[in-house]
Amino acid sequence: DMKVTQMPRYLIKRMGENVLLECGQDMSHETMYWYRQDPGLGLQLIYISYDVDSNSEGDIPKGYRVSRKKREHFSLILDSAKTNQTSVYFCASRGQESSYEQYFGPGTRLTVL
Amino acid sequence: QQKVQQSPESLIVPEGGMASLNCTFSDRNSQYFWWYRQHSGEGPKALMSIFSNGDKKEGRFTAHLNKASLYVSLHIKDSQPSDSALYFCAVSIGNYAQGLTFGLGTRVSVFP
Numbered sequence: 342d343m344k345v346t347q348m349p350r351y352l353i354k355r356m357g358e359n360v361l362l363e364c365g366q367d368m369s370h371e372t373m374y375w376y377r378q379d380p381g382l383g384l385q386l387i388y389i390s391y392d393v394d395s396n397s398e399g400d401i402p403k404g405y406r407v408s409r410k411k412r413e414h415f416s417l418i419l420d421s422a423k424t425n426q427t428s429v430y431f432c433a434s435r436g437q438e439s440s441y442e443q444y445f446g447p448g449t450r451l452t453v454l
Numbered sequence: 455q456q457k458v459q460q461s462p463e464s465l466i467v468p469e470g471g472m473a474s475l476n477c478t479f480s481d482r483n484s485q486y487f488w489w490y491r492q493h494s495g496e497g498p499k500a501l502m503s504i505f506s507n508g509d510k511k512e513g514r515f516t517a518h519l520n521k522a523s524l525y526v527s528l529h530i531k532d533s534q535p536s537d538s539a540l541y542f543c544a545v546s547i548g549n550y551a552q553g554l555t556f557g558l559g560t561r562v563s564v565f566p
Contacts (some may be wrong), residue, residue: 345497384542385497385557389551390473423549431497440505441486441546441554445497 343368345364345446353452360448364432373415373433374399374443375407377428378440384431390415422453456481458545460557464492467537467564475529480524486546487526488554490494495538498520501528501543533564 345366354360364375375387376399386399386406396407404426408416419426429450433443457480467473475489477502488504490498504517505509506522509537518527526545530537 374553381558382476389553391551396481433497435553440503441548442488443502443544445499445553447497448495 343436343444345432345434345444347430347446347449351445351450353390354422355454356424357421360422360451360453361450362417362430362432362451364417364446366413366415366434366444367445368434368436369412370434370436370444371412373409373413373428374431374433374435375405376430377401377426385393387417387430406412412414415431417426421423422451424453425453427453455486456545456547456555457505458543458555458557458562459515460541460543462560463558464561465563467530467533467562469533469535469564469566471533471564472491473533473537473562473564475528475530475541475543475562477526477528477545477557478524479543479545479555481545481547481559482521482524483547484521484524484545484550485548486554487517488519488544488546489515489528490542490556492542492559498542530562532560535564535566538562538564 376384432446489501492498542563
């Protein structure tokens with residue numbers, strides 16, 4: 342069964358602290374994504390990764406950076422977190438088939454105090 | 455840039471009733487259309503896809519696509535409380551770099 346995992350599931354940080362959100366997939370998918378979801382704003386795309394060390398900004402990259410050193414693993418990093426980065430973060434991967442289906446993880450709920 | 459709009463924002467449906475969700479998109483080159491469903495506390499999951507004009511039925515769910523009208527819809531027949539969720543329309547023009555563009559979602563609540 343195709344699976345995307347995210348760790349941790351819940352995280353509370355103080356403003357100014359660094360945050361590391363981790364995502365894994367066991368499907369050898371090349372393309373992976375990070376989104377954030379806020380009420381009324383839908384899924385906002387933060388970053389796309391097309392493969393190892395091949396990353397591209399999405400629609401709202403400011404305040405975030407990513408790292409992908411292995412195909413199955415994609416990290417989202419917040420350097421000096423801000424209160425407006427409180428959100429639910431989803432990682433997704435896309436299959437090799439041409440239908441563009443994306444598989445989402447269960448999400449990480451981040452609270453920045 | 456592709457714009458995907460969904461209506462209504464929320465929908466209340468009696469158990470056993472029909473739920474109808476609408477989605478319009480802006481790019482006439484769009485080729486791939488997905489409906490995703492997200493239950494509370496979970497990540498979105500693909501519900502069904504439609505790539506050709508017309509209707510596609512999967513169990514109680516029927517998707518309809520009219521590319522010329524830039525319109526796709528989802529109908530849920532015999533709605534169940536377990537269908538209560540946030541439903542996203544997602545569209546792709548087939549551009550490898552961009553992937554899917556998501557609408558803001560329609561929240562469906564099915565009451566017994």
